[in-house]
Amino acid sequence: MTMLWLSIGTLLLIALWFLSLPLRRARAIHDWQQGFETDDRAEEQNLAVYERRLAALESACERGEVDVARFEESRHELERNLLEDTEARRRVPLRNPLAGRFVIPLVITALIAATVTGYRWVGANGDLALYAVVQEVLNPPGASPENLIVRLEEQAESQPDNPKVWALLFPLYQKVGQPDRSIRALERLIELEGRRADLLAQLAQLKFYVAGGSLTYEVQALVDETLDKDPRQPTVLGMLGVEAFDDGRYEQAIGYWRRALAGFEDSASAEVIRKGIAVARQRLEETANGAERVTD
Known part of the structure; x- marks a missing residue:
């Protein structure tokens, strides 16, 4: 339990380190961005380009290459382009690097x-x-x-x-x-x-033995419900085999135990069932031989 909480704590510390990373790097990123914006000469370059183009346009107008109407139209277009570039590059002032630190x-x-x-x-x-x-x-x-x-x-x-x-x-x-x-x-x-079949089977078996190995109404109801859910449920089939064996119905007991044998996963339970089948066969033969002697 202690190791589990230590592991959870370690993972939390790693997560907290990553979460606190923006707070720890905020000042450095702010200074870098501020320096970048301070050194940015894009607006000066745009203004220089505007002045060169305007000077060229004025020279063309003085030489008569461009009439006054065309000159005014071109000058307005240059001013509009300069204004659009300036607006596009307008930056929101940087916030304090400690803003939102809470x-x-x-x-x-x-x-x-x-x-x-x-x-x-x-x-x-x-x-x-x-x-x-x-x-x-x-x-x-x-x-x-x-x-x-x-x-x-x-x-x-x-x-x-x-x-x-x-x-x-x-x-x-x-x-x-x-x-x-x-x-x-x-x-x-x-x-x-x-009401899973395996749990119902164990409950039926418990109540069967408490009732002295008798198929009471309650036990029979549990057996019916179990077999309705799983017709090959080995615990119930094994119990029915025991009840039939104790009542002398050896052939029926063998039938139940054969069906149960296919459902048992552990070898120990399967071996017990095999021994039960062998005893039931022996009793069945003895019963048959006894009946023949009585007939003779």
Whole structure:
């Protein structure tokens, strides 16, 4: 967390250096511009050109090469051109280089405030606090799920709308044998994340085991909703396989577990399913052999 704020502070300092650059260079730029305007001889050159052309025009008029009407017209045109050039080159007086010097500090202050506020509003400040808590609890000797639960419950009070808090809490409650709290934490996670198939499947599984492995009306409703969203959801299919196996419907259990097998990404879960299928096949064969002996 400290490193994050140090990084943000470093980036802010770089941004502030660039923002303050115009203020620091204002005097030098002002002096350069003023010197340029002082040394500018464009108006004198234009006036010299005007005087040369007017003298040439007067000489032509004296020699009779240009009549009086043409002379007056040409002289007015020269005066108009000189006036237009003068107006075009007229400059606004330079402002004091310190004018507006209070604007940049205001912009800098606004930038800092916007950065801090923006990060707290849309950044991952809560996630970083959560990560720090987990590292603090797990690293010392004697760390335990119970200690982590206590600290996570504090985080749940301070940031109840952070789904990652509840995503960490519900499996921990389940691990320490508190299924009711696990269900409540998972339901809160579903409120925040939406009724995703994977979350609904875990909720159905939790309530299934709390009900003693029975497909209650509530569990069945969750199963139906989950399979409607994702017909290949492995957690629900695996649970249905367990229910069918416990009820002696081995062929149906094998069917559920085969479908679940395609959806599991981790090899450990897939291996458990394969072993379950093997046991179910064995039970199915034993049942078939027993039925044949009874028939004989």
